[in-house]
Every structure is written in C-alpha cells, then in structure tokens.
Amino acid sequence: MKKAMRPAKREQLLGTLYSFPMGIWFTVFFTVPLAIIILYSFMKRGLYGGVEKAFTLEAYRQMINPSFAKVLVRTLWISMLSTILCVLIAIPVGYAMAKSRHQTLLLFLIIIPFWTNSLIRIYAWISILSTEGFLNSLLIRLGIVKEGLHLIYNNGSVILVLVYMYLPFAILPLFTTIDKFDFFLLDAARDLGATKLESIVKVMFPNIKSGLSTAFIFTFIPIFGAYTVPLLVGGKDSTMIGNIIVDQVSKTRNWPLASAFSMILTLVSLIGVFWMLASAQKEATGKKQNTLQAYEQKVKAHHGRSRR
Amino acid sequence: MKHIRLFLIVLLVGLLCFTLISCNRSSKSADKLYLYNWTYYTPDELVAKFKKETGIEIIIDNFASNEEMFAKVMAGGAEGYDIIFPSSDYTSIMINHDLVQELDHSLLPNLKYISPTVVEKADYDPGLKYHVPYFMGSSGIAVNTSRVPFEYERTWAIFADQRMAGRMTFLDDMREVMGAALKHLGYSGNTTDERELDEATALIIDEWKPNIVKFDSESFGKAFSRGEFWVVHSYPENVFAELPEEMWENVDFFIPPEGGMMYIDNMVIPKGAKNVENAHKFMNFIHDPKNYAVFLDEFDFPPTTNTGAEKYMENDAFFFTDKDLVNSDLNDDLGEHLDLYNARWQKIRYEH
Numbered sequence: 001m002k003k004a005m006r007p008a009k010r011e012q013l014l015g016t017l018y019s020f021p022m023g024i025w026f027t028v029f030f031t032v033p034l035a036i037i038i039l040y041s042f043m044k045r046g047l048y049g050g051v052e053k054a055f056t057l058e059a060y061r062q063m064i065n066p067s068f069a070k071v072l073v074r075t076l077w078i079s080m081l082s083t084i085l086c087v088l089i090a091i092p093v094g095y096a097m098a099k100s101r102h103q104t105l106l107l108f109l110i111i112i113p114f115w116t117n118s119l120i121r122i123y124a125w126i127s128i129l130s131t132e133g134f135l136n137s138l139l140i141r142l143g144i145v146k147e148g149l150h151l152i153y154n155n156g157s158v159i160l161v162l163v164y165m166y167l168p169f170a171i172l173p174l175f176t177t178i179d180k181f182d183f184f185l186l187d188a189a190r191d192l193g194a195t196k197l198e199s200i201v202k203v204m205f206p207n208i209k210s211g212l213s214t215a216f217i218f219t220f221i222p223i224f225g226a227y228t229v230p231l232l233v234g235g236k237d238s239t240m241i242g243n244i245i246v247d248q249v250s251k252t253r254n255w256p257l258a259s260a261f262s263m264i265l266t267l268v269s270l271i272g273v274f275w276m277l278a279s280a281q282k283e284a285t286g287k288k289q290n291t292l293q294a295y296e297q298k299v300k301a302h303h304g305r306s307r308r
Numbered sequence: 309m310k311h312i313r314l315f316l317i318v319l320l321v322g323l324l325c326f327t328l329i330s331c332n333r334s335s336k337s338a339d340k341l342y343l344y345n346w347t348y349y350t351p352d353e354l355v356a357k358f359k360k361e362t363g364i365e366i367i368i369d370n371f372a373s374n375e376e377m378f379a380k381v382m383a384g385g386a387e388g389y390d391i392i393f394p395s396s397d398y399t400s401i402m403i404n405h406d407l408v409q410e411l412d413h414s415l416l417p418n419l420k421y422i423s424p425t426v427v428e429k430a431d432y433d434p435g436l437k438y439h440v441p442y443f444m445g446s447s448g449i450a451v452n453t454s455r456v457p458f459e460y461e462r463t464w465a466i467f468a469d470q471r472m473a474g475r476m477t478f479l480d481d482m483r484e485v486m487g488a489a490l491k492h493l494g495y496s497g498n499t500t501d502e503r504e505l506d507e508a509t510a511l512i513i514d515e516w517k518p519n520i521v522k523f524d525s526e527s528f529g530k531a532f533s534r535g536e537f538w539v540v541h542s543y544p545e546n547v548f549a550e551l552p553e554e555m556w557e558n559v560d561f562f563i564p565p566e567g568g569m570m571y572i573d574n575m576v577i578p579k580g581a582k583n584v585e586n587a588h589k590f591m592n593f594i595h596d597p598k599n600y601a602v603f604l605d606e607f608d609f610p611p612t613t614n615t616g617a618e619k620y621m622e623n624d625a626f627f628f629t630d631k632d633l634v635n636s637d638l639n640d641d642l643g644e645h646l647d648l649y650n651a652r653w654q655k656i657r658y659e660h
Contacts (some may be wrong), residue, residue: 047644049379049402067658126527132535150474185453236522239658250375251482254649 034266041259047182049253059256068244069284071265075240078155082162083220084295086170090215094174107175110168118165122232125161126152129233153235161229166222170215177211178204213279217272225265241265341586343368344377344389344571351606358593364586367425372549381407384551387580390587392457397639399439400432404641408438408576415588416440418595421616425630429571439574440591443603444612446570446633447484448563450547455538463564464492466539467516470552477531478516480523482653483639485512485571488541497569497637500645509652513660544627545607561627567635572613 041059097106113121128134128174139145151157161257181204189199205212226295227242234240241261343350347370355366371377374395380386381402402408413419419436426441433439449466455475460466467476478485487497489508490507499505521537529550532539540547544561551559575594579589593599597616604611610626611618612633642649 047380048405049375050382065654067654123527123530126531127534128535130531130536153386169386232527234522236517236520238522244658249379250373253646253649 018127037262039267041256043256043265045254045256047253048123049249049255051255056256058252061258062254062257071239071241071244074155074238078159078162078230078240079220079223079226082159082166082223083170083216085159085163086167086219087174087212087215089167090141090170090174091212094178094211095169095179097171097175098178099183112169114168119228119232121165122161122228125157126233127162129157129160144229152233153238155238156233157233158238161233162226163222166219167231169218169222173214173218174208174211177214181207210280213276217276221269221272224268312605337366338583339586341366341391341583341590342389343391343393343590344386345370345391345393347372349393349573351603353602353606354594354599357599357602361593362586362589364589366590374573378402381578382505386578386584390531390581390583391575391590392578393442393573393575393578395639396430396432396574396584397641398625399430399572399574399576401639402578403433403578404587407578409579409581409584410437411440411577411591415585416595418592421595421597421614423613423630424613425633426526426613429570429584430574432641439474439576440595441613442573442575442594443609444570444572444630444633445497445543445545445580445609446563446628446636447479447541447543447568448561448628448632450532450540450542450544451560451562452535452538452558453560454558455535462560462562463566464568467519467541472518472539473519475536476520476540477522477524477528477537478520478541479528482649484541484569485523485656486653487637487639488564488644489516491567491569491635492564493639494566496542497567498544498640498642500642500648502648505648505652512656517656517660545609548608563628563632563636565635566635567637570633570638572638 040051042055042057044054044056044058046052097103100106126133129152131152132137132148133148133152135151136145136148140148185207186199189203190196194202225242226240227246230238230240230243241264245258245261245265248254248261252268329459341364342609344364345368350366350368355368359365368391371380374397377386377392377394378398378401381392386392390410392402413436419440422436422441423444426444427436429444430436430439430441430466449464450460451460451466456472458471458473460469466472467478478488486505486508489511490497490499490504493504493507493511495501495504495508513609524531524540528537528540528542529546532540532547533550533555547559547561548556555598575591577584581587594603595614597614598620600614600617601611601620603609604614604617605622608623608627610629611621612630
C-alpha cells in the first residue's frame with residue numbers, strides 16, 4: 001500500500017472496520033439466538049423440556065386453537081389501544097416540550113422515572129389502584145364512593161399501566177421531530193386562512209410523520225411483547241402472548257411452542273420496523289421543491305438512517 | 309485489510325478467553341460445597357454454622373422453578389454442583405434419567421430422624437437410595453377472617469362461595485389447581501382418566517373461576533396482607549412472611565380435609581459432583597435435629613420431615629401438621645400423560 005488510497009475508498013474501508021464490533025455483537029447476541037429460536041420452533045418437543053432433533057410443524061399446529069386465538073386477539077387489541085393512547089397523549093406533550101423554555105428540565109422529568117426499576121413502578125401502581133389502595137381511600141374520604149371500586153386486576157388496569165410504562169418511548173421521538181419543525185410555517189398557514197386546528201393537522205402533522213411512525217413502533221413493539229404488566233396488574237383474563245411464552249418454557253415444558261410464539265412477536269416487530277423504514281424512505285425521496293423543505297427532508301432522512 | 313484481520317483475530321481470541329473463563333467453574337476444592345437450591349431456602353445461619361463446624365464453605369446458586377433447574381441440568385450447566393434440591397416429581401425424573409448418584413448411608417446416620425410418613429410418600433425412591441428429603445409441605449387455603457367474619461366451608465368448595473367473589477385467588481399452577489379440583493371430587497391428583505379430568509375442568513370453569521379475581525403465584529402474599537385478597541390458595545410460608553406477627557391471628561390457614569397437592573423437596577447428589585463427601589456431610593448436618601429446627605424456625609415451617617426437631621424449635625404454633633396431609637397427593641411425574649392436563653389447563657386459563 002505505497003500509494004495512498006482514494007479518499008472515498010479509504011473511508012469505506014474505515015467504515016467497515018468501525019462497524020465490526022457492532023456487527024459481531026449483533027451476530028453473537030442477536031442473530032444466533034434468533035436463529036436458534038427459529039430452529040427450535042420447527043423441532044420436536046422434548047418430554048422434559050428442550051427439543052429433540054426431528055423436523056416437525058407440530059408447534060405451529062398446536063398454535064392454531066381457540067384458546068390461543070383468544071389470547072392473540074386480546075394481545076392485539078390491548079397493544080393497539082395502548083399504543084394509540086400513548087401517541088395521542090405524546091403529541092401535545094411533545095408539542096408543549098418543544099415550545100417550552102425549560103426543555104432540559106422537562107426532558108429530565110421524562111427520563112428520571114426510568115432510573116427506577118420497572119417492577120417497583122408496577123408495584124407502585126398496584127398500591128395506587130388496589131381496592132384498599134390510595135385512590136380508593138381518597139375517593140371514599142371525599143365521599144364520592146361508598147366502598148372501594150375494583151380498579152385493578154382487569155384489562156383496564158393493564159392498559160393504564162402499559163400506557164404509563166411506555167409513554168416516554170412515544171414522547172421522546174415526537175419531541176425531537178416537533179422540536180425541529182419550523183413553527184413559522186404555522187403562522188404562514190394561519191396567514192393564508194387556515195384555522196389553528198387546520199394549520200396543525202394539515203401543516204404540522206405531515207412534517208412530523210416520521211416522528212409519529214417512530215413513536216408508534218417504539219411503543220407498539222414492547223407493548224405487544226409485554227409480560228410483567230399483565231402478570232402483575234392483570235386479572236384472570238388478561239393473559240397476553242408474552243405470558244404464554246413464559247408458561248410454555250417454565251411450566252408446560254413445551255419449548256417449540258414457546259419458540260413458535262416468539263416467532264409471531266418477531267414477525268410483528270419486523271413488519272413494524274419495515275413499515276417505519278419505508279415511510280421514512282418515502283419521505284426522503286419525496287418532492288424537493290423549495291429549499292426549506294429539502295433541508296427538512298435531509299434532516300429527517302438522516303434521522304431515519306441513524307435509527308436503523 | 310491487514311487491520312481488519314488483526315482486529316478480528318484479537319476479537320476472536322478475546323471471545324475465546326471469555327468462554328473459557330466462564331466455563332471453568334472452579335469446583336475442585338476440598339473445603340467447598342456447591343448447592344443449587346430454591347431461592348431463599350438455605351438459612352444463612354446454617355451456612356455459617358456448617359462452615360464453623362467443618363471448615364467447608366458453601367456456595368449457593370438459586371433457581372425459581374423445577375423446570376428452570378432441570379433445563380440447566382440437561383444443558384450441562386449444572387456441572388459443578390454437589391447438591392441439587394428438586395421436588396418429588398423431578399427427583400424421580402432425575403433418578404430415571406440416571407442423573408444422580410447413589411448415597412452412602414454410612415455417612416448419613418441422621419437419616420434415622422426422617423419421618424416415616426415422608427419415606428412412605430416418597431415411593432419414587434424406596435429406601436432413600438438416591439435422595440434425602442429436605443422438607444415436606446403443602447399448599448392450602450388462607451382466609452382473612454377480619455374480612456370474612458361469617459361462617460364458610462373449610463374445604464375447596466370455599467371457592468364456589470359468591471360472598472367472597474372477586475377477592476379470591478388460585479395459584480397460577482396447573483397441577484395445584486387441577487389437583488385441588490380432582491381431590492375435591494374424590495379422585496387422585498395424578499389421575500389420567502379423561503372423564504375425571506373433564507369433570508374437574510368443568511368444576512373449575514363453572515363453579516370456581518367466576519369467583520376468583522386472578523391466578524396468582526407471584527404477589528398473592530402482598531395482596532393478602534393488604535386486605536385486597538381475602539381467600540388465597542397459597543403456600544403458607546409466602547402468606548405469613550408478608551404479614552406482621554400481630555395479624556397472624558386473623559388468618560385461618562387450612563389444608564382441605566379432602567386433600568390437596570403436597571410437595572417434598574429433596575436433596576440429591578448429581579453424577580459428576582466433585583465434593584461428594586462434603587455433600588454427604590451437609591445432608592447429615594441439616595438433619596441433625598438442632599440444625600433442622602433452625603431451618604424450620606427460619607420459615608415457620610411445621611416439623612413434618614424430621615422427627616427430632618420439634619423440641620428444639622422456638623416456634624410452636626404450626627400452620628399445619630403432617631396429619632393434615634394424609635389425604636394429599638404428591639405430584640407424580642406423568643410423562644406424556646401430562647398433555648391431558650396441559651390441554652385442559654389451556655382451556656381454563658385462556659379460553660373461558
């Protein structure tokens with residue numbers, strides 16, 4: 001290598017080099033385990049746990065059964081509803097944060113609860129919602145109800161706690177995109193005759209689309225795989241797919257079935273991620289008429305990439 | 309390119325070192341003993357005493373379920389343990405899989421204190437050739453009598469009582485709940501008769517499940533102590549551990565007279581254990597009545613397993629005695645018949 005390489009080529013090589021640690025990390029701790037799960041889902045179940053080396057579709061056949069269908073449907077509607085609630089709450093919050101002069105403080109307030117173990121936060125909710133809990137004793141003291149309401153151990157409490165747990169995942173991406181949004185565009189829209197609501201829906205929303213889709217995916221995927229929340233604040237009919245997977249491994253000793261259910265989770269997540277990438281891509285290759293928009297799109301494309 | 313190759317080599321060597329280090333659990337040592345026990349099941353006081361008396365240091369790893377323990381054993385991850393503590397069904401599975409070694413009874417004189425009831429129930433290993441019982445206990449029903457001040461039935465039928473609807477829980481455990489229903493109907497808790505199983509399933513779905521608030525094996529103790537749950541299908545030690553002692557008088561714990569599912573946790577020495585002699589020493593040590601009393605007091609357990617321990621115990625009010633267990637069944641290893649239970653449990657838990 002006497003002659004210096006062309007800068008572009010050199011850069012490319014360096015890029016490959018830098019990505020090696022992450023590549024290996026990714027392979028060892030993500031791709032290989034995932035491959036094992038895929039393999040297990042097609043194997044015969046060992047009578048005492050584990051798998052036997054024989055190809056079979058038995059696990060997928062066992063999955064098709066009314067009990068599991070009911071859980072799948074429940075998981076879908078609970079995660080959809082919680083996600084939509086998260087995003088709906090996160091839009092005004094992100095907007096207020098972007099407009100605020102105390103952004104750093106507000107960011108901290110969003111992030112600090114994360115420093116507390118999630119189980120502790122769930123137990124905190126249990127003490128709030130219990131029939132003998134804070135909320136009910138407050139209501140009784142205020143004379144609003146006579147005896148404690150059943151606020152916990154049902155699907156409503158599961159959704160409430162899920163929204164609480166994953167709200168920051170929706171707020172943060174929405175905040176960053178709204179923060180980059182040029183608020184003068186709203187004034188311009190108002191000047192041109194749009195009402196306040198119209199200017200937000202027709203001008204702001206299209207410009208924060210990538211933030212919306214990120215928020216949606218970032219909340220939907222973890223909620224779809226939720227396990228501790230339905231286990232601890234759910235009732236007798238709050239089982240979600242995450243709980244089935246744990247039960248199959250730790251109680252029923254059916255590893256292939258657990259793997260097959262994990263495949264559903266992975267597939268749903270993959271579809272979500274691809275949808276997010278596609279929507280970011282579409283925006284990036286969209287119209288590039290005036291310079292401001294072109295600039296906006298460059299920023300967004302950049303974000304789309306770094307999120308991969 | 310050279311850089312990349314160098315980098316790769318360094319990384320691979322690093323990874324290799326890492327794996328080698330983590331595989332090489334130092335287990336060969338004259339004054340060590342490696343236990344693989346249930347979480348919070350080995351009193352610290354006894355570990356310290358054992359070290360003082362014998363100079364042997366005990367190192368403990370924990371597991372939370374038999375399935376977890378067995379998966380680790382099958383994957384070879386339990387190599388290096390000297391004593392494992394499986395429950396009865398997994399003891400028989402491990403014996404059948406040829407995973408445990410025969411015991412040397414000449415090193416275990418304290419076996420004479422093991423209660424004959426326990427030996428009789430342990431039909432998977434007559435004569436204690438491979439295992440030493442650690443503790444025999446049972447689940448039962450705990451009732452908060454300050455919330456349930458009226459008369460109630462002290463059998464499994466309590467779960468059909470609508471006055472406590474929405475305030476009762478079952479363990480989230482297939483064998484425990486189905487076993488309860490089977491025993492209530494007068495069948496064996498290990499039946500493989502489909503008609504009996506269907507009857508038990510119908511009983512749970514139609515009579516019991518509408519009144520319970522959830523299947524809970526995780527936090528029923530806390531919720532019971534708060535007064536949230538009034539009637540819990542539970543292990544007594546979990547319930548009473550959460551309760552301040554002055555509230556104990558408000559708790560009626562009973563094992564239904566028709567019987568339920570009981571358990572025996574055992575000690576076995578896995579094949580390939582490095583400190584076999586130390587393992588025998590510990591098994592013998594724990595069944596010294598004085599030491600065993602410490603273990604029982606730590607968890608407020610009744611003296612079901614060791615006949616000599618009672619007179620050394622500080623605690624004298626027991627949640628149950630071995631007489632309450634006469635009608636109860638141990639979980640047998642059902643092998644492939646377990647699927648008969650699995651299919652019905654799926655319906656109970658997820659469908660209805």
